Amino acid sequence: MSMNVLEASGLGKRYGGTWALRECTLEIPAGHVAALIGPNGAGKTTLLNLAVGLAAPSAGGVTVLGGRPAGSPAALDGIAFVAQDTPLYKNLSVADMISITRNLNRRFDRPYAKARLAELGIPPKRKAGKLSGGQQAQVALTLALARRPRLLVLDEPVAMLDPIARHDFMAAVQAAASADGVSVLLSSHVLTELERVATYLVLLARGQVRLAGEVNDLLTANRRASLEELALSYLRETPTEVAK
Amino acid sequence: MTAQTRPTQPAEDTNLRPLPWRRMAGVTWRQHRFAFAGVAVLLGALAVYLWILGSSLHNAYAAATACHPAGSPACQDAVNSFNDMGSFLSNGIIVQVLPVLIGAFVGAPLLAREMETGTFRYAWTQGFGRWRWALAKLVALGLALTVAAELFSLVLSWYFQPYFGPGNQALGLAELSPFVTGLFDLGRVTFAAWTLAAFSIGALAGMLIRRVVPAIAATIAVYAGLAFAVGGFLREHYQSPLVTSNLNVPESAWILGQWWTKGGAVLSQSALRQAFDSAIQVVAPVVTSRTQKTQAYNTMLRYLTKHGYTQWTRYQPSSRFWPFQWIEGGWLLALSLLLLAATIWLVRRRAA
Secondary structure: OOOEEEEEEEEEEEEOOEEEEEEEEEEEEOOOEEEEEOOOOOOHHHHHHHHHOOOOOOEEEEEEOOOEEOOOHHHHHHEEEEOOOOOOOOOOEHHHHHHHHHHOOOOOOHHHHHHHHHHHOOOOOOEHHHOOHHHHHHHHHHHHHHOOOOEEEEEOOOOOOOHHHHHHHHHHHHHHHHHHOOEEEEEEOOHHHHHHHOOEEEEEEOOEEEEEEEHHHHHHHHOOOOHHHHHHHHHOOOHHHHHO | OOOOOOOOOOOOOOOOOOOOOOHHHHHHHHHHHHHHHHHHHHHHHHHHHHHHHHHHHHHHHHHHHHOOOOOOHHHHHHHHHHHOOOOOOOOOHHHHOHHHHHHHHHHHHHHHHHHHHOOHHHHOOOOOOHHHHHHHHHHHHHHHHHHHHHHHHHHHHHHHHHHHOOOHHHHOOOOOOOOOOOOHHHOOOHHHHHHHHHHHHHHHHHHHHOOHHHHHHHHHHHHHHHHHHHHHHHHHHOOOOEEEOOOOOOOOOEEEEEEEEEOOEEOOHHHHHHHHHHHHHHHOOOOOOHHHHHHHHHHHHHHHHHOOEEEEEEEEOHHHHHHHHHHHHHHHHHHHHHHHHHHHHHHHHOOO
16 A cells, blocks of 8 residues: 555745744655654644645645645545544534534444444433543544544544543544554654554654654664654754753 | 455545535534524514514504594594504614624624634534535525515514505604614615625624624624614615705605705705794794694795795605615625625635
């Protein structure tokens, strides 16, 4: 499988006078759980917003799923995105969210969504706003997976979750990646959770890509035992960020 | 690791046909059913209330116009009972605020809530596409509100009908000009048009401000400013007013201004008062009853006219009511479409 799920060339995004992302050239091959890591403000969310078409680039370009322009109908059709804090319509029931997501997409596996929520013990009649943070994250992930995407994009999916919910969520992501062959691109600053699942790593700092490649290759080349050690060694080279 | 099963992907999915519009019907309904229900309950309850008030108003009007002989004490009572009714709604203030209420509380939160709570990041990354999503919602809600407002304005115009009867003046029945500010906006064309305009103002304000409460406040402020400017300044210029020296301008006309001239020169206020005072001394030095007062005034006007004075009236005849309705409805519709297009353009280009 030679397709790249994400290709960026000279990609940049400027908000006002400051560049949130600069000169980003990157190719992420399909079939990975790719972790986008870096300190707060490194440009992780910006890169993901550009990849899903929520933001338009100020410079360069980005395509997904083998050359589809980010945000185009073809791109949106194959990507499922779960934004930071997993926004759901708080006044709608889980069943309503399923119905809306089904209507808004070409493919939607309703039996899968219902079965998964039943397995998690989330009642479909419950308003989304009345669910716990972990349950809301699981609902958002279920809606995204039921779209049968080829690329699942998750922005800081576990940042707001307690350790158990965090573990369950990452287990679900990993299961989807290995069982259904979904490529995953997720951003996080919780390195320990990524250790078990990430097979590809992109390290961002100060709006620029510092390191990108398959986790095993990077560990061998840099003679590091763990992903955390590797990431920290690179982040220490930019002392201002570590201070944060 | 075991062999991975990959779902087969449809081969043609790089050249996708857009999802059908009807998919948005269920989405819009589920998300906005409380807004739909709220508008239906509000307008429905007011329509029932208007129907109850209107039934007795119409009965009183029928009794007053059918009464014989006109001018008898019994008939005067019937006329008075009609004239005393409807003071509550005759100036339309209660229903005047309906369009802006609907616009502010349905239009403004439509996009502002998505922006405020972050759910736009969900909605805009689904397969339907963000500008088509916005277009479908705005069209569905805008159309539903316009239809609801139009149905309500049918009840409104039925309620106000007796006040526009052509024989009212002769019978001493209350007569209103359909142009009266506060009534013209409630017309069969204008009420729905103002409702749509308020909704469109709300939608754009919500997209620009991105917060629900400030967007509602801005919608109310902009709408009030627009309604004030149109009622106070713009509307009278839709067609150039007529000018007449006839003393008997019908009460249904919209009188924009009156002035007196003598020998081609316009009279000042003080000169006019002097002329009135001396004329009233000649024609009716002693006036007691109210009827006498009106008669004396009319005699005085005729006396002045005979002595070289001319009263000029600038007015819009009531026959222009429908052209004015369509002119106002037309430009409000154009404005609404422009505002909605701007809203969709903002959705399309806005970066997260």
